[in-house]
Amino acid sequence: MNEKELADLSEIARRIRIRIIRMISMAASGHPGGSLSAVEILTCLYFREMRIDPADPALPDRDRFVLSKGHAAPVLYATLAERGFFPPDLLDTLRQAGSSLQGHPHRLDTPGVEASTGSLGQGLSMASGMALGLRLAGNPASVFALIGDGESQEGQIWEAAMTAGFRKLANLCVFLDYNDLQIDGRVSDIKDVRPLREKWQAFRWRVHEIDGHDLRQISEAVAAFRRESGMPTMIIARTVKGKGVSFMENNVNFHGQAPNAQETAIALQELGYGD
């Protein structure tokens, strides 16, 4: 990734953050913290790594993305809108009655959403199922997914981890948004999910650990996934919950709380909205 590409992607990530803050603020509800922590991951996937066509969301050999931590719907919606899957104006209707943007992603409502998610743990199994289905069909597409660290406390995550590892799903690449915060506090205080690398390796996954806000590292990890074969890939992405907005960073209160008018103004100013 050269400097120009990095600058372009960084600018897209900034715009996505602005869209996230604006839509959650307008909706007066939603999950800003875990949306902001995943901005670079989705930016890199949707604007650089995944084979997708916004004009043809049902392209048979498109790469798939499953947001297993479905409460981060705003980052998915902002990214899809920015990428051209639907008009950005729609983002203003988030969570409102009659809107096609549900509080958690619903594939039947929103173009580009591959799986309806929200109840934690299920998205990884669905992504693993997609990878199995594509492999059965001889389809070369890859499946990407994003899970949370709190979500990793769900038993189903480890059932799916065992399936994908045992079945050698080399077409499955999963990011772990490792921000160490969940609703009730620090993941490491509530039910520590560490050691993560050792766990995923024990489940027969190839593991990369990266800075989840470094677009180059994200891209390199995906490139490694594309090169490698024989097992699924887990990319443990160290992230900061609320990344990009000073008072939201590492602040558990912004897991599932919308900013008020004053906070929104400050957040947008910090993100250079209107510049």
Added chain:
Amino acid sequence: MATESLRGAYGQTLLKLGRENPDLVVLDADLAKSTQTMVFAREFAGRFIDMGLSEQDMVSTAAGIALTGKTVFASSFCAFLIGRVFDQVRQSVCYNQANVKLVGTHAGLGVGEDGATHQSLEDVALARTLPGMTVIVPADAIETAQAVEFAAATPGPFFIRLVRGNLTTLFGPEHRFVLGQAPVLRDGTEITLVAMGAMVEKALQAAELLASGKISAAVIDFSSLKPLDGDTLLRFARKTGRVLTVEDHSLRGGLGGACAEFLAQHCPVPMTLMGMDDQFGRSGKPEDLYAHFKLAAGDIAAAARLLLSRP
């Protein structure tokens, strides 16, 4: 009367469908020998996935595979396929409108000796509440084969509830399952016995007992739990004025509940609901358990007489 295994019919039908449809995929959770998906697995190893003892993962994985364009059957015992994984059925399968067919075996008291943990008595109630879910409870092997073929040919989520043991064969090979049409197995004028699954043959026996006492009882095989055959139910409620439901399932939310919901709104008539009343099952031989829980043919006939004696 000849009896046949519903599970056996399921396995054989999967095999037939597998030969016809290369996009058919079958999942099981370490019960392939019991559910009979093993019959499919032997011929189509590449399209059979044993998920091991991971029912949650199996159901969500089935949804994921289905979202790539496959028709997916997933099987286990009813207790683990619906009860244990209700949220996965609700969100991964139904909310996604995934083309997944959940075929549960070992439903109800017919499980027998394994006892309450394995005797699913709530699955119909649970499955029936889910938007977009079709619920079928076949009463014999022919109806099972037909229902499985119908489900395979029809997009969307299905739950098909099968029992462990053999059941009397009620239909000829020419029978065609039609969704939302409840076969009337016996006409009658004084009371209507509405039954599902293993209780259908018992309702027929009860009708014989009643006939020997000069009581004319109709018997309906209510295999289409959802969508429900309101027309047939309404016709017989009006004609006989008394409706008795009997099920190998909880009284709450199952066959009796479904019929009562409908008739209360369209044609209230005196009803008796027979089934499991706020209780778990127990170990024992199935026939002994049906007797223990007052679900034998004689119990049904006695309850029918009592219902007829009501003003």
